[in-house]
Amino acid sequence: METVKDVFNKFRQRLLAVYDTQETEALTLAAVAEITQLGKASIKAFPERELSDEQSTKLDDIATQLQSGKPLQYILGKAEFFGLTFNVNPSVLIPRPETEELVEWVIESVVSGQRSVVSSELSVLDIGTGSGCIAISLKKNLAGANVSAMDISVDALQTAQGNAALNGVEVNFMEADILSAKPDEAKYNIIVSNPPYVTSHDKRQMHTNVTDFEPHTALFVPDEEPLLFYKAIADYALLSLKRPGMLFFEINESYGPETVEMLVAKGYKDVELRKDMSGRNRMVKALL
16 A cells, blocks of 8 residues: 555656646645545654555546646646635636735725725625636625626636535626626726736746646737736726725736836826735736
8 A cells, every 4th residue: 555655756756847846745745635635734744644545546647637737726626715615627717826915905905994995885896707716705705795706708607606606605797708898887896807917928938737728718918918908997997986996906017017007097096016925016906
């Protein structure tokens, strides 16, 4: 029978051609934790623990898929985000830690110094919702809020609806293309979006487990129009936000100042560019 230590050695040998040492260690630990249902601390503390043949077979299959570059979250069919579990598949982007920071900023703005911007009945719209991670996390943490979410992909919306049910919240999901969507009457206090922003230049620097497996419509924009979706959403928000209202974006770190300038030119005020934990320009907040 294989031990936990054996699995770590095997994964290390098989995955180092695709991932670096730190990633390999993290992926192996996550895979073993999922298949054995043991805590990560327990796995590390007892490397001689034996695995069943069934567990070894499952881990061998996971290693094979990881070697192809397929993300572990798609292999397992789930991802953690903001303390919640989300089902994921290749029709939606895998939720990322920097997006958790965006969600935290929205919540912080609501519960602290921005009370003048929100009424007692808070209304929020998430544009390009994907797995629903932003909308659902906001609803979970701002329970009284009326949260809506929009996406162009029917498959993504089905996944998001399932995730809302999984996490016990109600979100109003809508199928729409923000590039052609007709704005609602001003009815939202907050609009938030993590839209497509990856250019072909960025793509060349990205890991193949993103570019080969995650949905391209949710990732890429034309090189000549890197702010395509930001401009469309900013225009939509001009007509759809109540006054005062807030607009939040996750952004391409290469276009921070350009995004701020675009929002100011459209009439937004108090535009704030914020760095993520890695020190990169990744978020913007603007007021109307």
